[in-house]
């Protein structure tokens with residue numbers, strides 16, 4: 601279990617993450633959502649111990665996480681937004697290099713690499729250099745590399761940023777399969793559909809503050825499962841309804857162009873975070 605207690609990060613006097621309290625259960629898939637600059641990457645940075653909190657603590661399975669606690673740090677693996685891999689190395693070489701960094705026996709590195717590259721659908725490309733991989737393949741390779749040391753928790757900062765629709769879905773399937781094997785996953789994303797599809801729970805962050813956490817389904821239920829989009833003279837308006845009959849009644853009463861659809865997590869996000877952003 602991951603536990604963040606009063607986690608706070610200041611860059612000089614700028615408060616990037618403010619008094620963040622959050623529990624993520626073992627085996628949970630958690631999504632941290634928020635607009636640009638909300639403090640998501642900073643939170644991942646503190647969890648990976650690359651950044652030191654200004655205040656507060658992080659506990660993993662009840663034990664306090666510090667930079668010096670290598671045994672505890674090995675329970676976590678992080679995938680950042682940058683492709684931090686040598687262009688001239690093959691997949692096999694990337695994996696071997698990583699394993700050696702962690703003093704893994706070569707036999708174990710080879711066995712585990714084979715298993716992971718196969719699991720991620722990369723085995724046929726294992727002798728290809730990073731330079732010749734597509735963006736999606738590079739991201740999957742980063743997942744393989746992060747899992748080599750058999751972590752229990754995977755932290756992913758925008759794992760599908762810039763990916764095309766097919767590569768994104770392949771990554772979703774991969775992350776789902778890993779989570780089904782009881783890997784705890786914390787990801788940040790700007791894609792609400794991604795969070796709605798993958799996450800057991802999501803948290804909305806805005807201006808360094810974690811506003812709300814819940815299952816996407818619950819958030820949608822609370823707002824209203826049915827949305828009517830109405831084209832008004834001033835722009836598009838959304839109306840949310842708990843009962844389909846009420847939404848249909850609204851449609852027939854409206855003189856504007858209207859359409860009925862299911863409410864999505866994106867609607868919830870725009871309702872909650874969008875209003876705060878408009879005030880900025």
Ligand SMILES: Nc1ncnc2c1ncn2[C@@H]1O[C@H](COP(=O)(O)OP(=O)(O)OP(=O)(O)O)[C@@H](O)[C@H]1O
Nearest residue numbers: 611614615616634635636637638639640641642643
């Ligand atoms: N090294 C730094 N020094 C000063 N300010 C920083 C530093 N890193 C981040 N910030 C600021 O902290 C705030 C949070 O940044 P962070 O990168 O955590 O946001 P984010 O939610 O990950 O954004 P994005 O979705 O754009 O990646 C931003 O206002 C950012 O400008």
